[in-house]
Amino acid sequence: MKRQRWGTRFAFVLAAIGSAAGLGNAWRFPYKAYENGGGAFFIPYFIALFIVGIPLLIAEFAIGQGFQSSAPKSMAKISKKFEFAGWWAVLSAAIITFYYSVIMGWIFNYLLFSLNVSWGNNTGDFFVSFLNRSSGPENVGGIVLPIAIGLALSWLWVYFILRKGTSSVGKTVAWTVPLPTILLVILGIRGMTLEGSASGLEYLFSPNFSQLTSATTWVEAVGQIFFSLSLGFGIMIAYGSYNTKKSDINNNSMIVAFGNSATSFLAAIAVFSILGYMANIQGVQVPDVVNGGIGLAFITYPQAISLLPGGVIVQAIFGLLFFVMLLTLGIDSVFSLVEAVESAFSDKFLITKKKFLITFITIGFLLGLFFSTQGGIFWLDIFDHFVGTYSLLVVGILETIIFGWYVGADNIREYVNSVSEIKIGKWFEYALKYVIPILLIFVFVRGAIEEFKTPYEGYEPWALITGVSIVLLSFVVGIVFTILKPKDKKDYTKKELLTNLESEE
């Protein structure tokens, strides 16, 4: 099967930025920055960007592009015993699409609600009644129809984006990547021109240097960079594999990493300026209104929109702008996750794109219905906490060991420098071999200890054990896929790996 190619270099760069810049940029970064020292957080954040994010991004692009294969096949080319790590990555990606598409379904509904600002002033109660939320994960309840319809729309959109591979993806990202940036600028400018916005920005940017002595701040910065750049899913490996072997890697990685962080920065201004206004109007302090995650997007921000001057029409316009921004930020991430899975199945089982998409999207929709139930939000939260954190961390740690030690950080550096406009120094090798694995192991161990000390969100142990089981299940299924015979029956050797990395196309 001939490998698909990106139409232009910028289609690839935009698709990679689109994948990295997702909902987390809008609702995770601003909150993390605020929580961990405000302006002082930017110091560990930038350090983590340079010593964790950029080197790992370069390594993932290099492996995909060098081996011209998806994550599992690239790993298999390195050594058959590592193929499971690639499958673990893409299976985690698959699981994430099952609930991420449900959040997209919520956003579709909120787009409609924006038209007449139906959430009113009590946005918390509105959100709970929209979800028809049950009392906890033990009460799954029935499927909430509007969410299921939104879910179907999300999957339909993903199908149309991916149906023609890189050519249809290229056309989509040409507008879904710049649009949220433009919308964030508009929301930021509106936010900054509101009375009280400066107090919100003061909380965000005023540096509290004492926080830099706390390990938590550094761990959060490493985590933010790692989770934000779509690393450990196999996405960047798959996207890199659609480039020719002589395509630039270092400069593209820099553009993607800076583009992603710039989006987070804009989002932080848009969010905190309006939170400052909201606190001012309500006569409370900014910390009283600060929120992160789902609560920020569906409760706090809509409430701030309800308080905007200019009447319902203006509020509706800003509601629409906000939710279109979220929708376009999110969709690039969803389809990139699906693409990582698609490329893996296509490489190993030679399954056609159409057949894969129809099968996967049907399964994705059916499993997504579970997260569209009355208790779905609790399960979404539990799955995201375990799969979206621990699976990714383990895959990230495995990648640094496989790439840095087995492929050889020096080999990767030699390859990327041979095809790139800007050259990277020896620091890359130290980062990939020592610094990143140690930091990721630290983040993992610290998080795991915390799990034992305090049950996540106070959920019952059985619910949390289910979350851990899903992580383990994706590992076991990864092993099963590794054992299955590939359709192309090609035997890869380490010798081929080295020629693969060094040979010209």
Add this chain to the structure above:
Amino acid sequence: MSLGAWIVMIGSGVILFGGLFYFLGIAFKKSNKK
């Protein structure tokens, strides 16, 4: 806003957007050479 907050906001913006446009510039220069 305090001076510290201004410095962080403008400094971070300059690093991020400066970096982004710097690397975009290199890429454009190369594609124009071709």
